Amino acid sequence: xxxxxxxxALAYWRRNLALMFKLLVVWFVVSxxxxxxxxxxxxxxxxxxxxxxxxxxxxxxxxxFVLLIFYYTRKMGKLDREFNVEEx
Amino acid sequence: xxLQTLTYLVVGASFALYIGIAIWSRAGSTKDFYxxxxxxxxxxxxxxxxxxxxxxxxxxxxxxxIAFMGYGGSVFLMGWTGGFVIxxxxxxxxxxxxxxxxxxxxxxxRFYSKAARAVAVVCLIICSVTYxxxxxxxIGVAFSRFLEVDYGTxxxxxxxxxxxxxxxGGMKGITYTQIAQYCVLIMAYTIPAIxxxxxxxxxxxxxxxxxxTLTGTDTYLLDKLDQMVMExxxxxxxxxxxxxxxxxxxxxxxxxxxxxxxxxxxIRFFTVPKVRDARSSAGWALLFIAILYTTAPAVAxxxxxxxxxxxxxxxxxxxxxxxRPDWFRNWxxxxxxxxEDKNQDGRIQYSADxxxxxxxxxxxxxxxxxxxxxxxxxxxxIALVAAGGxxxxxxxxxxxxxxxxxxxxxxxxxxxxxxxxxxxAELRASRVAMAAAIAGAGYLGxxxxxxxxxxxxxxxxxxxxxxxxxLMMGIFSKRTTKEGAIAGMVxxxxxxxxxxFQHKGIMFIASTAFLGDxxxxxxxGIEPNAFGAVGAIVNFTVAMLVSRVTSAPPESVxxxxxxxxxxxxxxxxxxH
Numbered sequence: 001x002x003x004x005x006x007x008x009a010l011a012y013w014r015r016n017l018a019l020m021f022k023l024l025v026v027w028f029v030v031s032x033x034x035x036x037x038x039x040x041x042x043x044x045x046x047x048x049x050x051x052x053x054x055x056x057x058x059x060x061x062x063x064x065f066v067l068l069i070f071y072y073t074r075k076m077g078k079l080d081r082e083f084n085v086e087e088x
Numbered sequence: 089x090x091l092q093t094l095t096y097l098v099v100g101a102s103f104a105l106y107i108g109i110a111i112w113s114r115a116g117s118t119k120d121f122y123x124x125x126x127x128x129x130x131x132x133x134x135x136x137x138x139x140x141x142x143x144x145x146x147x148x149x150x151x152x153x154i155a156f157m158g159y160g161g162s163v164f165l166m167g168w169t170g171g172f173v174i175x176x177x178x179x180x181x182x183x184x185x186x187x188x189x190x191x192x193x194x195x196x197x198r199f200y201s202k203a204a205r206a207v208a209v210v211c212l213i214i215c216s217v218t219y220x221x222x223x224x225x226x227i228g229v230a231f232s233r234f235l236e237v238d239y240g241t242x243x244x245x246x247x248x249x250x251x252x253x254x255x256x257g258g259m260k261g262i263t264y265t266q267i268a269q270y271c272v273l274i275m276a277y278t279i280p281a282i283x284x285x286x287x288x289x290x291x292x293x294x295x296x297x298x299x300x301t302l303t304g305t306d307t308y309l310l311d312k313l314d315q316m317v318m319e320x321x322x323x324x325x326x327x328x329x330x331x332x333x334x335x336x337x338x339x340x341x342x343x344x345x346x347x348x349x350x351x352x353x354x355i356r357f358f359t360v361p362k363v364r365d366a367r368s369s370a371g372w373a374l375l376f377i378a379i380l381y382t383t384a385p386a387v388a389x390x391x392x393x394x395x396x397x398x399x400x401x402x403x404x405x406x407x408x409x410x411x412r413p414d415w416f417r418n419w420x421x422x423x424x425x426x427x428e429d430k431n432q433d434g435r436i437q438y439s440a441d442x443x444x445x446x447x448x449x450x451x452x453x454x455x456x457x458x459x460x461x462x463x464x465x466x467x468x469x470i471a472l473v474a475a476g477g478x479x480x481x482x483x484x485x486x487x488x489x490x491x492x493x494x495x496x497x498x499x500x501x502x503x504x505x506x507x508x509x510x511x512x513a514e515l516r517a518s519r520v521a522m523a524a525a526i527a528g529a530g531y532l533g534x535x536x537x538x539x540x541x542x543x544x545x546x547x548x549x550x551x552x553x554x555x556x557x558x559l560m561m562g563i564f565s566k567r568t569t570k571e572g573a574i575a576g577m578v579x580x581x582x583x584x585x586x587x588x589f590q591h592k593g594i595m596f597i598a599s600t601a602f603l604g605d606x607x608x609x610x611x612x613g614i615e616p617n618a619f620g621a622v623g624a625i626v627n628f629t630v631a632m633l634v635s636r637v638t639s640a641p642p643e644s645v646x647x648x649x650x651x652x653x654x655x656x657x658x659x660x661x662x663x664h
Contacts, residue, residue, distance in 0.1 A: 004654065013653055020177050027173050031166045036336050039159075043327060048299040049308030054326045057162035058154075058385040059295060062169045062378050069176045069371035076181075077364055080655055087362045087656045 004085065012083045019075055023068050031061040091467045095234050098471040099478060102272050103249055106482075109264045110253030118515050121258030122189040122494050123358040128263055130365040134372025136266035137356045139273065139483035141347075141373070142380060143219075144226025145544050147273060147480035152452030154388035155395075158323070160330030161388065163339040163618075169374060169381050170340070171347025176370030179348060179556075180357040182563045182652045184366035189358065191351045191491075191555065192499040198562040200645050201570040202504055207577050209495045211554040212351045214581075217532070219350075219547040220488045224533025226481035233422055233457065234474035240534060246482060247530045254486050254493075255522050262486045263359060269479035274379055276476020280460040280469050281383045284390050287463060294386030313389055316396050319403075321440030325389070332613050342620035346548030349556030352484075352491040363655040391455040394462050399438045399447070406435040415461035424451035425458075489529060493522040545617035546588060553580035553623025561631055566649045572635030580627025587623075588616045 004012065034042055039053035047055065080086045115121040128136070146168065154161030186194050192212060196205025224243060231242020253261040278294075285297030289309055301308050313325045322328075330336050347353065356373075357366045398416075399407050409427060419425040426449035427436055439445040457477070460469045497518035502509060509517070554577045561568040561576070591610070614622065 009650060009654060016653075023173070023177065027170065031170050031340065032337060035162060035166055036333055036340065039333075040327070049301065049310045050299040051310075051326050054159055054162075054310075055299070057159060058165055059298075059382055061166050062382055065169050065173050066371065066374050066378050068173050069374055070368070072177055073364065073367040073371055076367060080364065083654075085654050085656050087364070 004083065008083060012079065012085065015079055016076065019072065019079075023072055026064065027068060030056060030064040035061050089467065091470060092236065094467050095471040095474050098468070099235065099475045102268075102475045102479065105268050106249060106265045107252055109268060110256050110261045113257045113261045113264045115256070115258040115260045115515070118189075118498075118511055118518065120260045121515055121518050122498060123355070124258075124260040124263045126359060127361055128359040130360050130369035131372050132267055133263070133356060133360050133365070133369045134374075135270045135376055136263045136359075137353065137369065137373035138376035138380075139266040139270035139479070140356055140487035141353055141377060141484070142273065142480055143484035143544070144223055144230075144477065144481040146380065146384075147277065148226060148230075148453050148456050148477050151384045151387040151391065152455035154385055155392040155455045156450075156452065157330060158317075158325035158328040160328050160336065161385075163330055163336050163343065165381055165385060167340040167343025168347055169377060171344040172370055172374040172377070174344060174348040175353070175357075176367055176374075178560050179354060179563070180366040180370050181363045181655070183354060183559070184357050184360065185363050185652045185655060186648075187358075189355075190494050190498050191354055191559070192495055193503065195558055195562065195573070196499070196503065198645065198648060199558075199568075199570040199573040200642060201574070204558075204570050204574050204577075205499060205503060207574055208555065208558065209499050211550065211577060211581055212495050213492060215350065215547040215550045215555070216352060216488045216492045217529070218550070219352075219544055220485055220492075220529045221532045222544045223481045223485035223488065224529055227478060227485070228533060229453075230474060230477040230481065234471075234477075243530060243533050246478070246485075247526055247533075250482060250486050250489065251523065251526050254489055254526065255519050258518065258522070259355075259359060259490055262483075262490055263356075265486070266483045269483040270376060272472075272479040273476040273483075274376070276472045276479070277380050277387075277456075278383055280463065280465055280473060281387050281390075283465050283469070284394070284459065284463045285386060288390055288393070294390070295382045298386040298389050309393065310389065313393050316393065316400075317440075320396070320438060325392070331615065334612060335614050335618055338612075338614045338621045339618035342552050342618050342624075343548055345556050345624050346550075346552035346620050349551035349554070349559065350547070351495075351551075351555060352487040354559075355491055355494070356487070387456065387459065391459050391462065394459075395450070395455075396438065398462065399436050406437055409434050409436055412436070413462075415458050418461070419454055419458055423449070424454050425449060485529065489522060489525045492525045493518055496521040496525070549584045549588065549617065549620030549623060550581055552620030553584040553627055557624050557627040557631065561628070563649065563652065565632075565635075566646050567635055567640060568631055569635045569638045569641055571638040572631040572633075575634045576627040576631025579630040580623045583626045584619055584623035587611070587619045591616045 034053060035057035039057060042053035043051040045052040119125055150164055153164060183194060188194065192205045192208035195208040196202060227246035228239040228243040231237055232239045253265050281294040282292050285294040286292055288302060289297040289300040290303045291297040291300045298309060302312060310326055317325050357369060360366050360369050401407065409429065428446055428448045430446050437444055437446045457473065460473055497514060501517055502514050557580060558573050558577050
């Protein structure tokens with residue numbers, strides 16, 4: 001393991017924040033967005049027996065949450081390797 | 089086999105398993121006791137976190153709440169799962185890197201202040217104690233209904249089991265029992281759901297069954313449900329809001345932030361070996377949780393449908409009271425289900441109109457507990473549900489008790505009162521603290537304070553408004569000062585408690601509620617249980633303003649922040 005220079009540490013942190021921001025947008029859209037704010041509009045669309053807005057609120061948002069965390073884990077793993085800051 | 093005997097067998101076998109694990113996983117050091125030695129595999133920790141997190145409320149009550157709230161119940165589904173995304177990105181990896189034993193310890197170090205640590209201990213104890221009372225009640229209720237022992241005896245047996253593995257094994261014992269408890273509770277939850285989904289729709293996956301057509305018809309299950317509830321005068325199941333969109337927004341946000349700020353969940357991430365394990369472990373935890381949480385709305389919808397169809401087998405033809413099924417009689421004796429023949433016709437009318445409705449009590453909890461009986465599933469499934477409910481309550485209680493005990497022995501005793509004590513003395517103290525915490529929780533379980541009902545929701549509000557903002561600012565803002573953090577925590581928890589008390593009564597004594605518990609008096613129409621998000625905003629705002637006018641944190645603290653932001657090598661080693 002190596003020590004990062006101040007500039008590297010800053011760059012690493014900025015990349016982390018940018019990734020987090022991107023994922024938080026998705027997190028917000030599937031739950032607060034599709035599940036609450038736009039639920040009435042999405043409910044006009046029906047997939048099988050599910051109204052789409054209702055499906056996001058009771059099923060879809062949860063599936064996306066799980067995917068988001070695993071995606072974050074993978075991306076951060078790559079970032080750690082790029083900056084050589086993995087734990088041994 | 090007789091249901092009673094079978095239930096004793098299944099519950100007894102699960103307890104024997106927990107005790108076996110306890111003997112096998114004794115704690116030999118404080119590191120074992122507080123963080124299970126720090127070597128738990130991320131998948132194993134994910135499973136333990138899932139059991140730690142899913143309480144009696146998730147297992148027993150949630151599906152019932154959704155069954156009667158319909159779409160509005162989604163706040164619990166999104167709130168209690170979405171918090172893990174925040175936990176995985178905002179807290180878990182950095183706190184793991186920090187690498188110590190408790191949440192207040194981080195707050196004390198980051199805000200270079202014993203006062204901040206003490207405030208954090210107080211916030212932690214308030215949230216955890218309010219939460220543990222609910223679990224104790226769950227244990228007592230499960231015993232008294234399924235094993236037909238009285239509430240007190242049931243509670244005592246539950247306490248003895250927790251005592252055995254939590255005092256002996258600390259976090260190590262708790263971790264491995266939680267893994268076993270997860271397996272028991274997830275089987276107990278999904279098996280009845282699969283059977284019911286098969287019965288109603290022919291689809292073995294409840295998640296898909298809820299969106300399918302009813303067997304032998306072209307009618308979608310949810311359409312049928314909407315139609316039936318509306319005929320009875322209720323709002324449409326799939327579109328009924330919980331008060332308002334804004335309230336649902338605030339409620340979901342409070343539950344999410346609160347989930348991420350609950351100390352007993354956070355400390356589970358101290359037990360994995362590496363920072364990247366903390367990240368992936370949060371994903372595994374949520375995956376294991378999602379199995380139950382995506383099944384719950386199906387259980388809710390299907391149970392509601394089954395219940396209505398039992399009462400009204402053909403349209404307009406209500407069930408004759410004397411011909412009610414056995415499960416109906418059984419649950420009547422518990423008081424969770426009650427019938428009052430208002431029009432004296434000997435039939436059970438069910439309606440949204442309180443003047444006509446004769447199902448005067450249908451407790452939320454019945455929807456899961458009686459579900460296998462309503463669907464006429466075999467006895468072993470019913471026995472399994474009993475074991476599952478107990479596993480959910482015991483695993484959460486143990487996690488909470490560990491958070492409380494370690495705050496007392498590690499933060500108060502070792503951190504403030506007697507810093508010089510040896511490792512062995514601290515280990516002994518942590519066992520004593522654990523035993524005391526169990527006794528205290530048991531006492532509160534026997535004599536539940538008047539405010540017991542509102543407490544679990546309150547715990548989330550308090551965690552959201554006090555602990556989460558302090559941790560987040562500690563990691564993401566180098567400029568937050570000790571004065572800022574302390575003022576923020578006090579203001580956040582203060583404003584949340586104030587709001588809850590003014591509507592629900594001081595310490596929940598209703599007569600002292602000076603603004604009354606009615607929507608007209610609610611700030612922007614937000615119900616008290618949903619106020620944690622507002623409290624969190626107050627915390628952040630106060631902390632930022634105060635930090636601006638106080639002098640910047642010392643160099644060493646800024647280095648600590650730099651250090652925890654990178655998995656390895658950013659600054660000098662910081663091992664303890």
